[in-house]
Amino acid sequence: MKNWTSEGHLTELALELWAAREAEDHELQAFESHIQQCRACKAQTAEWRGLMLALASLRGTEPSESFAEHVMERVRLPVPAAARTGAWMPSLALRRIAAAAAALWSAGVIGGAVWLGSRVDFPAGALLTRLAGYASDFLLAAVIRIAALLHLSSLGAIWLELQRSVPGLALAAGLALMTIMSGAAIWTLHRVTTYQPSRANAHG
Amino acid sequence: MTGQPPAAPPGSTAGGALGALEDKELVTRALEGDESAYREILERFRRPVFSLIYRMIGDREQAEDLAQESFVKAFNNLDSYNPSYRFSSWLFKIANNHAIDHLRRARLSTVSIHGSPHAVDSEREEETRIVLEAPDESPEQEMLAVQLGGEIERAIARLRPDYRTAVILRHIENRPYEEIAEIMGVPIGTVKTFLHRARAELRDALSHLKEEG
Ligand SMILES: [Zn+2]
Numbered sequence: 001m002k003n004w005t006s007e008g009h010l011t012e013l014a015l016e017l018w019a020a021r022e023a024e025d026h027e028l029q030a031f032e033s034h035i036q037q038c039r040a041c042k043a044q045t046a047e048w049r050g051l052m053l054a055l056a057s058l059r060g061t062e063p064s065e066s067f068a069e070h071v072m073e074r075v076r077l078p079v080p081a082a083a084r085t086g087a088w089m090p091s092l093a094l095r096r097i098a099a100a101a102a103a104l105w106s107a108g109v110i111g112g113a114v115w116l117g118s119r120v121d122f123p124a125g126a127l128l129t130r131l132a133g134y135a136s137d138f139l140l141a142a143v144i145r146i147a148a149l150l151h152l153s154s155l156g157a158i159w160l161e162l163q164r165s166v167p168g169l170a171l172a173a174g175l176a177l178m179t180i181m182s183g184a185a186i187w188t189l190h191r192v193t194t195y196q197p198s199r200a201n202a203h204g
Numbered sequence: 205m206t207g208q209p210p211a212a213p214p215g216s217t218a219g220g221a222l223g224a225l226e227d228k229e230l231v232t233r234a235l236e237g238d239e240s241a242y243r244e245i246l247e248r249f250r251r252p253v254f255s256l257i258y259r260m261i262g263d264r265e266q267a268e269d270l271a272q273e274s275f276v277k278a279f280n281n282l283d284s285y286n287p288s289y290r291f292s293s294w295l296f297k298i299a300n301n302h303a304i305d306h307l308r309r310a311r312l313s314t315v316s317i318h319g320s321p322h323a324v325d326s327e328r329e330e331e332t333r334i335v336l337e338a339p340d341e342s343p344e345q346e347m348l349a350v351q352l353g354g355e356i357e358r359a360i361a362r363l364r365p366d367y368r369t370a371v372i373l374r375h376i377e378n379r380p381y382e383e384i385a386e387i388m389g390v391p392i393g394t395v396k397t398f399l400h401r402a403r404a405e406l407r408d409a410l411s412h413l414k415e416e417g
Pocket residue numbers: 008009010034038039040041042
């Protein structure tokens with residue numbers, strides 16, 4: 001036990017801690033038994049007890065009713081996962097570039113088809129039939145692409161879940177996705193540029 | 205299982221669904237973008253945070269602003285909270301620093317009063333007996349405590365700011381020494397010293413007033 005007494009009486013600190021009940025139980029008991037026997041120390045406790053009583057009467061103060069609203073107006077909430085599911089493409093700029101590339105590619109395919117048709121000197125009817133064939137192929141391809149996009153966005157949702165649990169995964173998977181998409185684009189370009197209209201040549 | 209109240213399942217839509225969560229779990233949810241977690245944190249801490257700042261600076265309107273700013277700062281920097289500490293400590297620390305900064309800017313740090321130390325004589329002992337004799341508060345004691353309330357508030361307002369912080373956190377918010385040390389960024393021994401000196405000043409302030417009355 002610390003030195004709680006001075007000249008046979010409890011120290012100021014001991015009296016204070018006794019009143020505040022801020023000492024070990026056995027210490028408080030020792031203080032208590034001294035105070036009960038010692039008139040001088042008992043007299044000293046009066047002021048401390050008065051103070052503790054006054055302190056105990058203090059209550060917290062409520063802020064205004066609109067407090068929480070005012071705070072929430074100024075808080076930047078982290079973007080919830082649900083709002084990010086459509087954002088599997090890295091940025092708006094990249095999305096614009098992708099849209100422009102898709103438009104160019106489509107124009108190229110149609111232009112190429114027309115050019116090929118003009119080169120092989122087709123009868124107009126056969127050319128139209130051929131173009132209609134291209135168009136239906138193109139539509140089919142578009143349907144497949146839309147399905148692929150939907151598939152990708154659902155993958156995106158799964159992806160966000162993964163991303164929340166495994167940090168650092170986002171970059172790796174983003175890169176992988178870009179690689180796959182680039183590969184598919186190059187492959188498609190290759191197919192288009194090496195296309196030989198063999199039947200048209202045979203006909204000519 | 206029988207006799208135990210059923211615990212609200214996580215994510216339940218019941219009003220008190222978040223009420224059962226620990227502060228740290230609420231922070232995790234808030235960081236996931238759950239707005240209701242922010243509101244629950246506000247519900248838990250708006251009174252103590254406002255109370256602390258209000259008593260620190262003494263101006264209700266400014267305390268309201270400073271308390272709101274403290275929450276906005278805490279919420280917008282929630283990712284910098286280190287969960288190895290109590291969340292309440294982190295939040296109180298932001299609030300207390302905000303109040304201290306305000307006092308510094310306004311050069312408002314108040315002067316402490318110096319009641320003359322005096323011996324207690326038997327007459328004064330008699331006067332205070334009604335308040336102080338019985339260990340449990342009687343109605344008369346409570347009434348006296350209410351009267352003392354205004355005086356103690358004024359006496360607290362005259363303490364120097366670090367003593368005031370310690371007294372408010374200990375006696376109004378009932379925080380343990382360790383947490384007060386975390387909030388104030390000082391060792392526990394310093395908190396004890398602050399409290400001892402602050403309470404000595406407060407005791408003298410109240411005794412002085414009693415002599416007059
Ligand atoms: Zn004694």
